[in-house]
Amino acid sequence: MLTVYGEGRGFRVVWLLEELGVAYRLRPVDLFAVENDPDFLAINPAGFIPALQDGEMIMVESIAILEYLLARHGPSPLAVAPDDPAFAAYLQFLHLGEAGLAGPMNAVIVGRAFAPAAERNARVTIWALETFHSRLGLVIQRLANRPFLAGDRFTAADISVSYALLLGLRTSNYTPGSVERAYLARTTARPAYARAMEICQATKAWAERSPGCRAKS
Numbered sequence: 657m658l659t660v661y662g663e664g665r666g667f668r669v670v671w672l673l674e675e676l677g678v679a680y681r682l683r684p685v686d687l688f689a690v691e692n693d694p695d696f697l698a699i700n701p702a703g704f705i706p707a708l709q710d711g712e713m714i715m716v717e718s719i720a721i722l723e724y725l726l727a728r729h730g731p732s733p734l735a736v737a738p739d740d741p742a743f744a745a746y747l748q749f750l751h752l753g754e755a756g757l758a759g760p761m762n763a764v765i766v767g768r769a770f771a772p773a774a775e776r777n778a779r780v781t782i783w784a785l786e787t788f789h790s791r792l793g794l795v796i797q798r799l800a801n802r803p804f805l806a807g808d809r810f811t812a813a814d815i816s817v818s819y820a821l822l823l824g825l826r827t828s829n830y831t832p833g834s835v836e837r838a839y840l841a842r843t844t845a846r847p848a849y850a851r852a853m854e855i856c857q858a859t860k861a862w863a864e865r866s867p868g869c870r871a872k873s
Contacts, residue, residue, distance in 0.1 A: 661685050661696055662705025663856045665718040665758065668819045669706050670856060672722050672812060674848035676729050682859045719754050722812050734812045742806040745798065746813050749805040753816025756791030760784040761824045768829065788824065795821075796835050803842060810843065818843040 658680040660669050666682070673680050685696050690703045700707040700716050708715045708724070715721050726735040736746035767781030795817055798805055805813045821840060824830030832840060843849065 657681055659683055659709040661699060661707040661709070662687075663859065664705050665754075665819070666706030667852060667856055668718045668815050669708060669721050669725070671815050671819075671849055671852040672725055672734065674851045674855075675734055675815075675846070676725065676732060678725070678729050682855055684859050719751055719816060722750070722816065726812060733809055734815075736806050736811060736813075746806040746811055749795070749798065749813040750811075750816050752791055752794065753813065753818075753820045756794075757788055757817065757820035758823055760787040760791070761820060761827075761829060764788065764824075764829050765827050769827070785829070788830070792821075792836075795839075796833065799835050799839050803839075810846065814843050 658673070658678065660666050660673070660680055660682050662685040663670075663682070664687075670680070670682060683696075685693060685705050687703070687705065690696065696707070697703060699709060699714055702716070704716065706716070706718055706721065708721045710728075715724055726732055731737075736743045740746075761784070763784035764781055767778055767784065768776050771778065771781070795805070802808065804810050805817060818840060821830070821832060821836055822844075825832060825840075
């Protein structure tokens with residue numbers, strides 16, 4: 657059975673697996689005490705999440721994991737074929753969800769939540785937020801006349817971008833406009849999203865009851 661290590665960006669992986677109907681288990685990781693988790697560090701010595709174990713195969717990086725799962729468990733309408741006119745947009749937004757949105761937003765969160773008060777408006781934090789909003793403009797433009805990023809159908813690109821927008825929203829670092837609110841209403845209404853949320857929240861609750869574990873999502 658597949659094992660997904662960590663919530664956070666691991667939510668993208670869990671959501672996709674729920675969409676695909678592929679069996680897996682979710683194993684919590686406490687990033688605040690990862691040095692005390694030798695089993696996880698044996699899987700990913702770099703100590704970040706998510707990681708995926710599939711037999712002897714181990715992968716990290718959430719977008720690479722999405723592409724791997726789609727290739728191994730497809731064909732699926734959640735991926736766009738190379739001969740589809742929407743293929744380029746699909747790839748662009750699949751990767752933009754991390755490189756252009758969640759990555760910069762992570763820097764904003766760290767800069768605002770963990771830096772000393774005098775450093776919370778540091779230039780790098782402002783730059784990261786500006787970067788997020790500039791890339792967000794591409795998403796808004798793309799959604800102006802279509803329900804999803806690849807067109808009329810939901811794909812893994814929507815999982816990637818929705819996670820990033822929800823990360824900003826739930827940490828109070830981003831307020832969605834009308835286009836994004838409508839978009840998130842569509843993507844989060846999917847039954848697989850609800851199942852993924854239930855599983856991640858149950859795993860987090862179990863982890864928080866365990867001694868010495870403070871799993872974060």
